[in-house]
Amino acid sequence: MISRRAFLQSALVGGSIVAAGLTRRDLQLDGPTGDFRLEDVTVAIAGLPPAFHGYRIGFLTDLHLGVWVPEEWIVRGIDELSKRQVDLLILGGDYILVNELNLWQQLGIVRSEKFSAMSKPEAIPAIYSTIADIFDGRQFSDGIYGVVGNHDHWNAFPIFQTIMRERRGFSILINEEIQIRRGEQRLHVFGVDDYLTGLPALPPSIPLTPGLSARIIVSHNPDYIPALLQHPSCSFNFAMCGHTHGGQIVLPILGPIAAQVADRRFVSGTRMIGERHIYTSRGLGVVGLPFRLNCPAEATLFTLVQA
Ligand SMILES: [Fe+2]
Numbered sequence: 219m220i221s222r223r224a225f226l227q228s229a230l231v232g233g234s235i236v237a238a239g240l241t242r243r244d245l246q247l248d249g250p251t252g253d254f255r256l257e258d259v260t261v262a263i264a265g266l267p268p269a270f271h272g273y274r275i276g277f278l279t280d281l282h283l284g285v286w287v288p289e290e291w292i293v294r295g296i297d298e299l300s301k302r303q304v305d306l307l308i309l310g311g312d313y314i315l316v317n318e319l320n321l322w323q324q325l326g327i328v329r330s331e332k333f334s335a336m337s338k339p340e341a342i343p344a345i346y347s348t349i350a351d352i353f354d355g356r357q358f359s360d361g362i363y364g365v366v367g368n369h370d371h372w373n374a375f376p377i378f379q380t381i382m383r384e385r386r387g388f389s390i391l392i393n394e395e396i397q398i399r400r401g402e403q404r405l406h407v408f409g410v411d412d413y414l415t416g417l418p419a420l421p422p423s424i425p426l427t428p429g430l431s432a433r434i435i436v437s438h439n440p441d442y443i444p445a446l447l448q449h450p451s452c453s454f455n456f457a458m459c460g461h462t463h464g465g466q467i468v469l470p471i472l473g474p475i476a477a478q479v480a481d482r483r484f485v486s487g488t489r490m491i492g493e494r495h496i497y498t499s500r501g502l503g504v505v506g507l508p509f510r511l512n513c514p515a516e517a518t519l520f521t522l523v524q525a
Pocket residue numbers: 280282312367461462463501505
């Protein structure tokens with residue numbers, strides 16, 4: 219049986235491919251094997267502790283490993299960052315995409331034969347185990363930390379928890395904060411649960427002291443940020459988010475037509491709110507449609523500097 223939702227999705231995708239005149243070859247050319255950018259972003263923070271001037275953070279989000287995104291794309295994203303002396307790697311959630319239709323196989327739009335041959339119950343643990351294996355063996359001086367996305371909640375969250383939280387090579391932060399220390403100077407990193415599907419909390423209510431402490435928020439969904447800003451005790455300097463894919467399909471004149479974010483200030487790139495930097499990455503993978511248009515896949519390198 220094919221569900222109504224799945225049927226509508228098939229019709230939409232098939233129609234879009236025909237309307238766009240895209241061939242199988244076109245569809246293979248997006249993502250890190252084709253249109254991929256390493257975005258170099260300088261984040262100037264007033265009161266940044268001096269020990270963190272020049273600190274480098276790599277950010278990969280919306281990996282969506284599965285039928286459309288093969289392992290090699292993610293490896294390429296992490297390889298690009300590894301070349302740049304990154305101190306800390308952050309993962310922005312949505313590690314998985316499970317397609318329940320065989321339409322893609324019929325259209326020849328499959329980039330991972332391994333996952334396309336699996337049923338959904340087989341694919342979910344296989345995808346998370348593959349992600350965990352990719353990041354387990356990587357070394358960054360201050361480690362690897364990730365947050366959870368809506369697709370992780372939707373696709374058997376207990377399996378995500380079991381596989382991703384038991385690995386030693388990285389940690390998943392769900393309403394948890396870590397501190398990176400350089401003597402007395404501290405960089406706080408708070409990873410929040412997904413805004414849409416989880417139970418997001420506020421970061422610990424502690425004052426940030428210029429020159430001694432700064433805080434980064436990692437939220438899969440940027441719509442958490444306006445909610446956080448409304449809270450009187452909210453204190454942070456910089457937030458990094460994903461989820462929107464930058465719209466994934468960006469049409470001339472019309473712009474991004476399907477960015478899943480209520481606050482349109484946060485579709486992609488940097489937005490300043492007062493002295494706070496909010497950055498939304500276009501992410502690495504795809505959902506809904508198996509390609510991107512005028513919206514290259516992204517790995518991000520943030521360099522913190524004193525303002
Ligand atoms: Fe996503």
